[in-house]
Amino acid sequence: MTLRERIQEDMKSAMRAREAERLVTIRMLLAAIKQREIDERRTLDDPEMWGIVDKLIKQRKDSASQFMAGGRPDLAEKEESEVAFLAVYLPEALSPAEINTLIDEAVSIVAANGSKDMGKVLAALRPHLQGRADMAVVADKVKARLSH
Numbered sequence: 649m650t651l652r653e654r655i656q657e658d659m660k661s662a663m664r665a666r667e668a669e670r671l672v673t674i675r676m677l678l679a680a681i682k683q684r685e686i687d688e689r690r691t692l693d694d695p696e697m698w699g700i701v702d703k704l705i706k707q708r709k710d711s712a713s714q715f716m717a718g719g720r721p722d723l724a725e726k727e728e729s730e731v732a733f734l735a736v737y738l739p740e741a742l743s744p745a746e747i748n749t750l751i752d753e754a755v756s757i758v759a760a761n762g763s764k765d766m767g768k769v770l771a772a773l774r775p776h777l778q779g780r781a782d783m784a785v786v787a788d789k790v791k792a793r794l795s796h
Contacts (some may be wrong), residue, residue: 651694651737652681669726673733680704698779701737708734738779747781751790763794 649657655678662671680700685692692700712727742750754772758765769790770783777786 651697655681655737669729670733673730677701677704677734677737695775695778698738701734702779705731705734705738740780742777742780747777747786747789750776751786751793755790755793760794763791766790766794769794 655674659671659674659678662674677700681692681697684696684700708727708731712724712731715721715724715727750773751769754760754769758768758772760766760769766787770787773786773790774783777783
């Protein structure tokens with residue numbers, strides 16, 4: 649079952665169970681996927697959809713922290729529940745050892761010599777890590793690896 653099929657089945661089950669908050673979140677996800685497909689005039693594959701899910705989760709986490717700082721825990725809680733609904737669509741996260749192995753492989757494939765090649769390494773890693781690791785953390789690891 650593709651990710652799109654799974655999301656659509658979850659939307660149907662949320663409708664049947666009358667889970668309004670979950671349904672709104674799933675519809676928002678499908679709208680984001682559809683918008684990107686329209687913009688790019690092609691059908692997205694699962695890793696690209698994971699990227700959209702990952703982006704939406706980051707937006708929700710950022711919003712939740714801003715709501716907490718602004719004294720609105722009720723809105724922060726809503727954002728956190730959306731994060732929980734979206735997180736089920738991401739693949740299993742990679743361990744730090746697996747990430748380090750992929751970084752080493754990418755560095756050797758790209759033949760990176762220093763921090764000037766960081767963009768090339770990250771571009772090579774992105775398809776393998778999309779939705780499976782926090783790319784900010786990966787970027788920090790790549791930077792540390794290339795600065796030696």
